[in-house]
Amino acid sequence: MDAERRRAPRQRTLLSGVAAFNGGRSTLDCTIRNLSEAGALMVLSDAVALPQAFEIEIPSRQRQYSARAVWRSGERIGIVFTEPAAAVPLDLMRRLKACETANVGLKARIRQLTEAG
Incomplete structure (x- = not known):
């Protein structure tokens, strides 16, 4: 088994999220499958349309983060929060x-x- 490469351990989740880009004019609904202070795993049906950098809103946690896609595999996208300290309610x-x-x-x-x- 490979060694853990993440900076922070992730919790399994089943949260809804909204990825926003293009100045907030474009949004895509997604599911957050795991989450940590540093990043998350998103499941997005239209992953092709998502740019490398975007904003992610998790309404149930009342948080919004700037994020960057680190890897993609089909509908799954691993993201890292680029400004974790800037998370605003x-x-x-x-x-x-x-x-x-x-x-x-x-x-x-x-x-x-x-x-x-």
């Missing part, structure tokens, strides 16, 4: 996104009012 990410969207709307309204005169 999902609710904070959603609140930040809502604030950014509101900010864009407010700036547009200010521009509209100042141009109207």
Whole structure:
């Protein structure tokens, strides 16, 4: 049997996840089959469409990570988290996104009012 090459031991899981890329405009649903602090094993039916670097969201853990594919074999993809310290609770990410969207709307309204005169 081969020696363990992972930096951190992984736990078996059966979690749903969402891989996001292209600035969040493209997403693919996936299943997380094992997970550690450093990476995971994803099962993805459309693995061809997934780029090398992407964001992975695990809603049940309320976490989102930047990730990079290390290996691929059919539907299975081994990933490493590229910024483990940057893991942010999902609710904070959603609140930040809502604030950014509101900010864009407010700036547009200010521009509209100042141009109207």
